Amino acid sequence: MIINYKIDKIKHKATFCFNKESPDIYKALSNLYCDKKMLLIIDKKLNDKFTKFLFKDLKKCGLKVILLKVNGSKINKNKKLLFKIIDKLIENRFTKKSVLLSCGGGVIGDVAALACSLYYRGMIYFHIPTTMTAIVDSCLGGKTGINYKNIINSVGNYYHSQNVFISKNVIELIPNREFMSGIPEIIKCGFIDNKKILSILKSNKEKFLSRKYNFLSQLIKLTLTTKIKFFKDDVFEHSKRLNLNFGHTFAHAIEMSLQGRKTDVIRHGEAVGIGMLCEIYYSEGESKSFKQLKDLLALYNLPTNLLHLNIKKKLPLVKNEIFKNIFLDKKKIGRYPRIIKLIKVGKSKITVMKNNKKIINTINNVIFK
DSSP, X not given: OEEEEEETTEEEEEEEESSOSHHHXXXXXXXXXXXXXXXXXXXXXXXXXXXXXXXXXXHHTTOEEEEEEEOOOXXXXXXXXXXXXXXXXXXXXXXXXXXXXEEESHHHHHHHHHXXXXXXXXXXXXXXXXXXXXXXXXXXXXXXXXXXXXXEEEEOOBOOOSEEEEEHHXXXXXXXXXXXXXXXXXXXXXXXXXXXXXXXXHHOHHHHHTTOHHHHHHHHHHHHHHHHHHHTTOTTOSSGXXXXXXXXXXXXXXXXXXXXXXXXXXXHHHHHHHHHHHHHHHHHSSOHHHHHHHHHHHHTTOOSSSTTSSOGGGHHHHHHHHHHHHTTOTTOBTTBOEEEEEEETTEEEEEEOOOHHHHHHHIIIIITO
């Protein structure tokens, strides 16, 4: 199963791998002019058995493969990791026609894609997402970036993978919390565009939890094709694509506030779930949509606030930091941050937050209640 789409008349794909990944990767490479050299970047946390098999299989395909294992934690989404990748490319004399294949979550995908875009102003890039959040969201769309000066994605650009490989083997290996934390990004696409996604999640909890690949592949395809609708004609986020940021203004503020602390245990997807609740609450209070979202998050045992974290002693400080970080969001216009407002479930629009009192009330009544 393949999702085909075009960006500026250039073809891109997402390939669903039901068996081994290497035949699909080699087939994709055979359609490109490349020099058969590959830098394989793999998250250290990924299962060793999977890593060894992938490395061996790619070499059997006739590729000269250099392996680079890196730490894909959020704290490492920085210039150090970026230049570690670029140094490896230079040391091994990779060319513009060489291939970089990243195998990791959103951090590794974002940083590897940025390195690809900078090295000789662009080399061939393939990606195997290994977290559920990356599989259903960040693997497509071309966003790259690193965090700088404690601001999320403050340095980056847009560079699309020629092919993304969504692997059955990888999905089976994802730790449970990482697997579950991808759900809010799926829910997001349901709320801003495709209500069918919400119905599927509500009615098929057991199928989702049992990781049935036939079921999951169809749900992932539906989510990604929904996302493609928003970005394919608005790559640089001038208008329609901004709707994909539903929940992210508050989510990024939460993540930045917890960054570098011992309490830095929230996953991006979990923060997005809470962020979506915040954006609905700011716009319309505890409405029908707010309750629908809260119930769906609760159905999958996902957090709806930060009270489960051990931050009671630092509560005033964290609240204050969340408020300040909202105003660092990259989507803001002038001094006003922007959020996504639901017109109804399945339809949304971009709006600005001008009422500081309402922002503070939202933080108090959603994030810490």
